Amino acid sequence: xxxxxxxxxxxGSREEMLPDFTAEFPYIxxxxxxxxxxxxFVPWHWHQAIELFFMETGGLEYxxxxxxxxxxxxxxxxxxxxxxxxxxxEGVRIVQKLHIFDVSLIAGERGSRIDKKYILPVVxxxxxxxxxxxxxxxxxxxILSLIRDAFRFSEQEFGYEIRLREALTEIWLSIFKDSYSxxxxxxxxxxxxxxxxxxxxxxxxxxxxxxxxSELAAAxxxxxxxxxxxxRDCLHITPAEYLKNYRLQMACRMLAKGRESVTSIxxxxxxxxxxxxxxxxxxxxxxxxxxxxxxxxxxxxNRQV
Numbered sequence: 001x002x003x004x005x006x007x008x009x010x011x012g013s014r015e016e017m018l019p020d021f022t023a024e025f026p027y028i029x030x031x032x033x034x035x036x037x038x039x040x041f042v043p044w045h046w047h048q049a050i051e052l053f054f055m056e057t058g059g060l061e062y063x064x065x066x067x068x069x070x071x072x073x074x075x076x077x078x079x080x081x082x083x084x085x086x087x088x089x090e091g092v093r094i095v096q097k098l099h100i101f102d103v104s105l106i107a108g109e110r111g112s113r114i115d116k117k118y119i120l121p122v123v124x125x126x127x128x129x130x131x132x133x134x135x136x137x138x139x140x141x142x143i144l145s146l147i148r149d150a151f152r153f154s155e156q157e158f159g160y161e162i163r164l165r166e167a168l169t170e171i172w173l174s175i176f177k178d179s180y181s182x183x184x185x186x187x188x189x190x191x192x193x194x195x196x197x198x199x200x201x202x203x204x205x206x207x208x209x210x211x212x213x214s215e216l217a218a219a220x221x222x223x224x225x226x227x228x229x230x231x232r233d234c235l236h237i238t239p240a241e242y243l244k245n246y247r248l249q250m251a252c253r254m255l256a257k258g259r260e261s262v263t264s265i266x267x268x269x270x271x272x273x274x275x276x277x278x279x280x281x282x283x284x285x286x287x288x289x290x291x292x293x294x295x296x297x298x299x300x301x302n303r304q305v
Contacts, residue, residue, distance in 0.1 A: 001029045005036035016047040026102035034094040038252050042087040049100045051079035058094030064129045065234035076144050078131045081123040106169045146171045195220040196234040208270045248284045256296035262289045
């Protein structure tokens with residue numbers, strides 16, 4: 001199981017990059033130490049893979065364009081394919097164990113009977129974003145037990161891949177059965193999800209430049225008014241607020257990983273002069289850029305000792 005203390009994205013996107021995730025065997029197990037993440041949160045992102053997880057310690061709050069879901073220690077859940085989400089840890093020590101896999105691992109060939117009957121109805125259901133599993137519900141307790149047990153497989157064990165696929169298939173079938181009534185409630189796909197992703201990608205590619213709302217709206221073929229509405233409905237903030245937050249997130253990464261001056265980082269992130277950068281950074285992180293750099297670079301050195 002791979003221990004992770006941060007998140008990486010494909011260049012110019014907010015789709016999560018999944019190291020060691022291959023077409024040959026599209027699965028990884030990770031142990032996320034979320035209290036070690038930069039800024040102590042996971043920013044807005046998405047991934048085609050399914051995310052099944054169990055909260056080992058601490059709590060976590062998932063946000064999607066349509067709602068908020070809270071998970072405490074001992075609970076678990078599933079994030080559906082391509083769902084835009086962010087997470088905020090709750091507590092001092094937060095450890096989350098995750099199975100991340102492409103549905104082809106259990107569906108087989110695209111368009112197969114298994115794919116059409118059991119997989120597509122779930123991954124294409126707009127009403128299923130995040131599913132929660134908690135103690136006290138016998139069906140949920142069974143699913144949680146299956147999720148935990150599947151972490152015990154070792155890659156060195158004979159038949160590991162087949163045993164793991166069998167375990168994930170049993171979990172999926174249990175989730176499918178538990179969600180059957182929800183799947184009967186047909187809902188139309190919300191195109192706003194695609195539009196917000198297009199505008200987020202545009203920001204991620206051009207955040208160091210001066211950006212106007214008209215440019216951002218044009219990236220998603222929207223009017224300025226619709227641009228504001230989509231940001232409000234999906235992310236609950238304005239385009240300008242998201243742009244500033246993203247620039248500050250990039251500044252955090254540069255401060256933690258590099259040695260460039262504070263002035264250079266402020267300009268590279270589109271945050272202007274060192275005085276303005278310092279002001280907005282303190283408001284965002286509660287410390288100065290140099291204090292933030294010292295803290296995270298000291299943490300990195302301590303992890304390597």
